[in-house]
Amino acid sequence: MRRVLTIAQMAFTETVRDKILYSILVFALAMIGSSTILVTLSVGGEGRIVKDLGLACITLFGLFISVFIGINLVSREIERRTIFSLLSKPVRRAEFLVGKFLGLGLTLAVNLGIMAAGLMVLAWALEDHWTPRILLAVGFTFVELLVLTATAILFSTFSTPTLSAIYTLLVFVIGRLSADLMAFAAQFGGASLRATAVGLYYLLPNLSRFNVSGAVVNDLPLDAGTLALTAIYGVLYAAAVLAVAVAVFQRRDFR
């Protein structure tokens, strides 16, 4: 466990030194701030415009961080040949991958925290009261991004960084569409298409489950049991994907 935490700490240090992270963060904060301009164009709904845009920015820029940094975590070690010296030490490949995942998870948590704080202050300035439920929406975005980070790491264990980024972004799109995919197959498809859609529905992550922004922005009630199950689903799914990544990485030949 200590080795995993050491690698996680190293991965965190490595990612926070990455200039791309800062450019994404600055751009995200600028986008969240720009919602105040949009507000001036509206009549009513000012608070919700800021929250909607802010939460969308947090999701999208969080996605960029998890994909573009996640795909490089493993491939960069291979490219620079540093993986040889690392794995020649008493470090298991599984520990290496889990450590990398936790390190990027911590980076994501810090970045999402900064963006959420910016959004909360902006919403407070506009509405004159705090909206702590923003943290709930950001929390579920974090779980969604953990699933995508694990997916990015999985792809990067056997593919090139560019392809890994494309695959992970596709998983995001399909994951967000999975409920619609099911409905589409039920409405139009034949038996084989329906079976494929059902298979994909259960195999791919149902990312729409993590999207509670609508309920948060409109101040609608949320069921605590459902939220807990959703969080458990996300953590278990990320663990499963990471386990597959470990299995693939275990067989990888670095020659």
Add this chain to the structure above:
Amino acid sequence: MSGSGRTQTAPPARAFPERLTQVVALAIAGAALAGALLASREIPPQAVRSETPQPIFFPRVEIVRPALLGFVGLAADLTWIRTVQYFGSRIEGKERFPQLYQLVDMTTSLDPHFLDAYQYGALFLTIARQYPNAIAIYRKGIAANPSAWQLPHDLGRLYFLELQDYQQALHWWEITDRLPGRPHYIPRFLIRLQAKVGRLETALELWQQMFRQSENEAVREIARREIQKLREEMQRTQAGNPSR
């Protein structure tokens, strides 16, 4: 080549053409930019922005929704801003609003819990004198948000002020009265409406109840005056119709 043993370096004479290339490139960039700016100033305004309002294309929400990848709230906000701009840009010219209903409908279909869009959207439609459309938006909002007092309240106001349909106003304010968070003046409005639609005895009873229950002296004074007025009106009605 290497037989001579001399190392090959770029001749110093090449430095000048490289610098010259840089200077020429920058000069071309400056000239092109200046030309582009001049050309853009010469473009007549109508080529930049059409004076004739362009019709807005409305895709079906069922088709658009999946393509939004869960960012429906944001799409609703942007459609709402478009609605406000559409209304604002035409109201000064006293133009008609042929696509206002579609815009409000699209916004509220994207996010059925966007209360401000229902409220202001229906208000815009009321200002545009599209009363059936305004009523349709209110009813859609009430169906999607049954616990929001604002929508039946505003619909009651539309019936009361614009259409002078007091029975309908009474109906919607009675619904408002049952919802949490409704304004404190709704019970008083209701009683006055009861009287207005001819239910004088019910109105009298309700005012008397308010007079007894209220601890606020101003409200008690209002109730006392209303009771007095109602009694006088009832006496007049009885005097004018002795058979009853």
